[in-house]
Amino acid sequence: MQTRSEVPAGAAGTVRDAVRGAVEDAIQAPSVHNTQPWLFGVRGSRISLRADPERRLDVADPQGREMLISCGAALYNLRxxxxxxxxxPVVRPLPDPDRPHLLADVYAEPDPEQADADTSRDHAQIARRRSHRGGFRDVPVPDGVLNALRHEAEREGAxxxxxxDAHVKGAxxxxxxxxxxxxxxxxxxAAxxxxxxxxPRTARRDGVQQGSYPARTPRTEPNFAAxxxxxxxxxxxxPAGDHGDALAGIVVLLVTxxxxxxxxxxxxxxxxRVLLRAAEHDLAAAYHTQALQVPELRAFIRHHFCGDAHPQMLLRIGVPEGGDLTTVRRPVEDVLSEET
Ligand SMILES: Cc1cc2nc3c(=O)[nH]c(=O)nc-3n(C[C@H](O)[C@H](O)[C@H](O)COP(=O)(O)O)c2cc1C
Structure with a gap:
């Protein structure tokens, strides 16, 4: 049986099927607190991606910066x-200055070239990627893989x-x-x-639910608060087993x-794009965006550790300890509408 992530290379169905399938993949993207702050309007071969301001974190993210990062992740999956x-996918980002919540119009143009094996392999990672919350195993991340992750970020303009430095990591x-x-x-x-x-009794299909975090987070050196x-x-x-020797992993800032x-x-x-390439190498990322939600601390990190570029995400990357963490999504019908 074919599942969402097993599209054979070059399988060109109807636009309608492709668009729906692409939106189903888009909503597997990570989002801050699993708010899933996106809406998709479809008209023929055009998909309009909108931010859903009802799902913005008014206290932690009043500007909507993390809301747009979340929507950007969904846009990458869509493409x-x-x-x-x-x-x-022909993408027009932020096409209308008078409609700031309209984030992109994406036109699905038929491609005479068949999707190649690389595209199919990258696409298969959408279903494998999961946020990690905890330590990493003592398994080195090869330099070549780290360079590949850097390259993926740069290809998207970040x-x-x-x-x-141990002191930078510690700071x-x-x-x-x-x-x-x-x-x-x-x-x-806190509210x-x-x-x-x-x-745990919730019927909701959003938010960070108890299946997606460990009951006790193993301490690492240095320790990044959960x-x-x-x-x-x-x-x-x-947690299954003893995780006394968990590592913090590779610490990176994604900057623009x-x-x-x-x-x-x-x-x-x-x-x-970075997370999917990491998933291909059986790596996962843990996110720690607390300091980037406090404006003074974000400015401090920018000036001291980013050469004045703007920090957007703080991630730890490595081979995950444990596993079996799950996540939920709302049904695609909740976020997809036909436009006339
Ligand atoms: C902008 C952004 C900020 C995030 N910040 C955190 C964080 O500080 N701590 C955390 O545990 N997860 C964080 N996450 C991960 C989300 O909680 C996660 O993507 C969501 O729960 C869905 O789970 P999944 O990524 O496993 O599909 C963040 C994700 C995004 C996109």
């Missing part, structure tokens, strides 16, 4: 999926800056910890986390030269 289905961990403390003492922030980390999704309820997946909606959308596409 890749159309290619795998035999269509060339850059990966690696924290090689980023300490700033993450500081941000986590600052955020936990703000009631509106926002509570809204997006529902209880978000408090369980809020003292003891929720989360019981500008800090505009267009740059955030590019950062999201770069993020997903």
């Amino acid at each position: 890749l999926s159309l290619r795998a289905r035999g269509f060339e 850059r990966l800056v690696q924290a090689v 980023l961990a300490a700033l993450t910890d500081a941000a986590e403390h600052v955020q936990r003492r703000v009631p509106s922030y 926002e986390i509570a809204r997006w980390a529902p209880s 978000r408090d999704f369980a809020r003292g309820h003891g929720w989360g997946v019981e 030269a500008e800090d505009t909606p267009g740059a955030w959308l590019r950062a999201g596409q770069a993020l997903e």
Whole structure:
């Protein structure tokens, strides 16, 4: 039986099928707190991607920067999926200055060339990618793979800056910890986390649910604070085995030269492109965006560690410890509408 991610190379069905399949792939993208802040309007071969401002994090993300990064990640999946289905995506980003939530119009043009094996392999990673929350195994990431990840970011107009120096890594961990403390003492922030980390009894298909984080996060050196999704309820997946020697992994900042909606959308596409290439090598990423949500700390990170480029994401990358973490998505019908 053929599943969503097993599109044979060059399988060009009807535009209608391809567009629906591509939107199903787009919504597998990562999004901040699994808010899934996207809407897709389809008219013939045109797919319009919109941000859904109802799903923006008003407290942690008032500018909508992380909302647009999330939508950018979905846009990358949409592009890749159309290619795998035999269509060339022609993208017009932010096509209407009077409609800031309209993030892109994507036209699915028939492609006479068959999708090649590389495209099909990249596409298959959409279903394999998962956010990791915890430590990494003591398995080195080859330099060649790290270079490939850098290259993927650059192809989308962003850059990966690696924290090689132990003190830089330590400082980023300490700033993450500081941000986590600052955020936990703000009631509106805690309420926002509570809204997006529902209880295990929930019927919702969004938010960070208990199957997607460990009940106890193994400490690493340096230690990067995890978000408090369980809020003292003891929720989360019981770790299998002893993870005493977990590593922090490779620490990278994804940066852009500008800090505009267009740059955030590019950062999201770069993020997903990097994550899919990582997944191909059985690597996963853990995200720590707490410090980037506190403006003073983000400015500090920018000036000290990014050569004045704008930090958009802080990631740890490695071979994941444990596994079996799950995630949820809303049905495609909730986000896809036909436009007349
Ligand atoms: C912009 C952005 C910021 C994120 N920040 C964090 C974070 O600080 N901590 C965390 O555990 N996950 C973070 N995530 C990961 C999301 O929680 C995750 O993508 C979502 O729960 C869906 O799960 P999945 O990626 O496994 O499909 C972030 C994702 C994005 C796109």
